[in-house]
Amino acid sequence: DAGVIQSPRHEVTEMGQEVTLRCKPISGHDYLFWYRQTMMRGLELLIYFNNNVPIDDSGMPEDRFSAKMPNASFSTLKIQPSEPRDSAVYFCASSLSGPGAKNIQYFGAGTRLSVL
Amino acid sequence: SQKIEQNSEALNIQEGKTATLTCNYTNYSPAYLQWYRQDPGRGPVFLLLIRENEKEKRKERLKVTFDTTLKQSLFHITASQPADSATYLCALDRAAGNKLTFGGGTRVLVKP
Numbered sequence A: 001d002a003g004v005i006q007s008p009r010h011e012v013t014e015m016g017q018e019v020t021l022r023c024k025p026i027s028g029h030d031y032l033f034w035y036r037q038t039m040m041r042g043l044e045l046l047i048y049f050n051n052n053v054p055i056d057d058s059g060m061p062e063d064r065f066s067a068k069m070p071n072a073s074f075s076t077l078k079i080q081p082s083e084p085r086d087s088a089v090y091f092c093a094s095s096l097s098g099p100g101a102k103n104i105q106y107f108g109a110g111t112r113l114s115v116l
Numbered sequence B: 001s002q003k004i005e006q007n008s009e010a011l012n013i014q015e016g017k018t019a020t021l022t023c024n025y026t027n028y029s030p031a032y033l034q035w036y037r038q039d040p041g042r043g044p045v046f047l048l049l050i051r052e053n054e055k056e057k058r059k060e061r062l063k064v065t066f067d068t069t070l071k072q073s074l075f076h077i078t079a080s081q082p083a084d085s086a087t088y089l090c091a092l093d094r095a096a097g098n099k100l101t102f103g104g105g106t107r108v109l110v111k112p
Helices: none
Strands: A005-007 A010-013 A019-024 A031-038 A042-050 A053-056 A065-071 A074-079 A088-095 A111-115 B003-006 B011-014 B019-026 B032-038 B045-051 B056-059 B062-067 B072-077 B086-093 B100-102 B106-111
Touching (some): A010 A019, A019 A088, A019 A111, A031 A074, A042 A074, B003 B086, B011 B019, B032 B072, B045 B062
Parallel strands (some): A010 A111, B011 B106
Antiparallel strands (some): A005 A019, A031 A042, A031 A088, A042 A053, B032 B045, B056 B062, B086 B100
């Protein structure tokens, strides 16, 4: 398997624009997580899905952020409108549950977002 | 409130020595504690997992201890090498659900 795939790797946009980040989890994994990483706040969980259903979105900073998982192989994180303080690295991760599973999360390479 | 603390100061160490990193937590009852490695420009990569009823776990040159009384985990890199230079993150989870909470990470720099 190619691992968790995120796109784009880098995104530069202007304040007020809509930004969409994409993630393809590892095939067969039933959990998908979106994180944001900054120097100040570290790695923060934004939202996670189980079997394509959002389970906990308490980490989503505000209504400008939304996430979807229309099927088991694709998820998006959208920011509309974007603001400079949204600049960060956004990671997607996936994991497998079930007997013997250890909740090990596999991360993508991340999307570095810069909002000017 | 729940808190996970790792030493935010970078750890500079000479090649061949043992690096020891600390992860402390409060207001938590984790079922597992995990350690991840993160290199610049990359996502975290899983290294080791230790359960609440385990005292110690080893993998090659890595050793993790877990003391639920002290609410602390220690992560050791023995015979450190420059290739071990990275940021190391601890993460806690619970028996129910797959959510992890990460510490802020400690950067390790191994000098030749």
